[in-house]
């Protein structure tokens with residue numbers, strides 16, 4: 001029996017990358033999954049690849065109306081919502097002196113407001129059902145600073161904090177945790193589609209010395225969503241190859257050569 005047997009999950013940003021991997025892993029663990037995204041063709045194709053256990057629904061995470069529709073359609077068609085994975089996210093590279101206000105607003109709308117509206121929409125259903133789990137996908141950049149990504153960093157630190165506020169408010173019925181991926185080989189994490197040494201050179205300072213694979217994050221998300229993690233809420237899990245552990249000082253013992 002799969003660790004998510006009989007559960008119903010909504011995965012946002014499920015049309016590609018980590019969201020698609022999460023939908024696949026959750027279905028393989030026995031869940032019925034709603035792949036939710038704005039990329040309709042890709043989302044439909046992920047759902048049809050998975051088969052009967054999955055269906056696609058259009059959801060712009062910034063739209064409260066879309067959330068209401070997707071959650072009520074999920075309850076109507078599948079009976080309930082046991083798991084919400086707030087995975088949809090976007091990135092924006094700009095120096096702190098060059099950031100544009102409309103781009104900051106868009107990042108915060110998708111990466112912060114989206115997950116908050118999602119929890120607002122699913123919490124009443126989960127409370128009525130007597131249980132539920134929310135997994136908010138933050139980032140290693142929600143655990144430390146990084147240059148060139150201040151708006152993204154703001155959004156991912158926000159998710160880390162909001163997770164704890166949600167855990168406090170929604171316990172004991174609903175568990176809420178954040179997962180913090182490091183670099184992951186998706187369109188967002190590897191936009192140039194690099195491979196081999198070209199790709200791995202960016203991970204010279206990461207203890208595991210390589211980029212992560214979408215499945216490696218998806219499996220942790222599935223574990224957090226499962227009853228095996230039943231005493232875990234408000235927790236933050238780094239799944240980052242050790243990137244958030246600290247920095248190497250060249251010349252001191254243990255630094256990469």
Ligand SMILES: NC(=O)c1ccc[n+]([C@@H]2O[C@H](COP(=O)([O-])OP(=O)(O)OC[C@H]3O[C@@H](n4cnc5c(N)ncnc54)[C@H](O)[C@@H]3O)[C@@H](O)[C@H]2O)c1
Pocket residue numbers: 012013014015016017018019036037038039059060061062087088089090110137138139140180181182183184185186187188189190
């Ligand atoms: N890839 C990485 O290196 C990495 C590292 C840390 C955290 N993350 C986080 O993981 C999550 C998934 O990232 P990914 O690498 O799979 O990205 P990706 O770009 O491959 O996929 C993101 C998905 O989100 C969807 N999306 C964008 N805006 C949306 C909206 N308004 N409503 C609904 N869906 C929307 C896109 O259509 C796309 O399918 C994001 O929150 C990202 O910030 C990624």
